[in-house]
Amino acid sequence: MNKIVLLGSGGHAKVVIDIVELAGEYEVLGLLDDHRPAGTVVCGYEVLGPLELLGSVQADGCIAAVGDNATRERIVRRAEALAPGLPFVAAVHPKAVIARSASLGEGTVVMAGAVVNGDTSVGKHAIINTNASIDHDSVLGDYVSVAPRAATGGGVRIGSHAAISIGATIIHGIAIGEHAVIGAGATVVSPIESFAVAYGTPARVVRRREAGERYL
Numbered sequence: 001m002n003k004i005v006l007l008g009s010g011g012h013a014k015v016v017i018d019i020v021e022l023a024g025e026y027e028v029l030g031l032l033d034d035h036r037p038a039g040t041v042v043c044g045y046e047v048l049g050p051l052e053l054l055g056s057v058q059a060d061g062c063i064a065a066v067g068d069n070a071t072r073e074r075i076v077r078r079a080e081a082l083a084p085g086l087p088f089v090a091a092v093h094p095k096a097v098i099a100r101s102a103s104l105g106e107g108t109v110v111m112a113g114a115v116v117n118g119d120t121s122v123g124k125h126a127i128i129n130t131n132a133s134i135d136h137d138s139v140l141g142d143y144v145s146v147a148p149r150a151a152t153g154g155g156v157r158i159g160s161h162a163a164i165s166i167g168a169t170i171i172h173g174i175a176i177g178e179h180a181v182i183g184a185g186a187t188v189v190s191p192i193e194s195f196a197v198a199y200g201t202p203a204r205v206v207r208r209r210e211a212g213e214r215y216l
């Protein structure tokens with residue numbers, strides 16, 4: 001079986017480990033993380049060392065397994081430089097439902113109970129978290145995250161690096177700009193511009209944010 005390494009070893013990596021094990025397509029070789037000592041065991045797998053080791057481990061692929069969207073992109077960029085050509089693989093929990101006509105980009109992870117409906121396209125290195133629901137004809141950019149139990153109607157557009165927080169709802173046909181953060185429990189009924197933080201019911205823009213600013 002092909003072996004993959006996970007880049008990251010925190011809470012999100014724990015969930016990705018479970019998905020990879022249950023999906024049964026790849027074996028986890030170990031984890032690489034600059035911020036946890038080598039030899040630390042996470043859900044049965046060892047932290048092999050820092051990300052710099054990516055070029056020397058005998059892996060057939062990898063997944064950037066960090067929840068924060070900007071950090072995940074930084075890790076992907078470093079991995080591409082350290083191990084050019086090493087594929088990023090997608091991981092889909094066997095209890096997720098992905099329509100035959102939907103597409104997922106490389107490195108994207110879909111958690112248990114999530115649904116991605118027909119003709120929806122999800123970009124690269126995105127996260128569709130536990131029980132999230134993305135309805136038909138939607139387009140999600142690269143490095144997007146949709147938190148647990150968030151839901152969208154059909155024909156929604158979510159720009160790259162945007163974060164849809166836990167339990168948020170986006171009605172059909174809405175566009176969310178890149179790097180926007182939709183707060184927990186929000187109900188979005190009108191478009192939200194790029195780099196905005198919005199929450200509430202109905203969701204209102206409360207401030208602007210910079211790319212990479214913490215939201216978790």
Ligand SMILES: CC(=O)SCCNC(=O)CCNC(=O)[C@H](O)C(C)(C)COP(=O)(O)OP(=O)(O)OC[C@H]1O[C@@H](n2cnc3c(N)ncnc32)[C@H](O)[C@@H]1OP(=O)(O)O
Binds near residue numbers: 148185199206207216
């Ligand atoms: C598996 C996983 O763990 S996935 C990750 C799950 N976690 C999430 O989804 C995190 C979601 N995060 C949020 O919703 C955050 O509250 C953010 C990012 C929107 C915070 O935005 P900020 O502007 O930094 O809010 P801050 O924490 O400074 O609070 C400012 C005010 O807004 C309120 N507020 C913050 N978030 C929300 C929200 N989602 N809805 C309503 N009010 C909110 C606060 O209570 C506070 O009110 P106060 O001034 O009356 O005390």
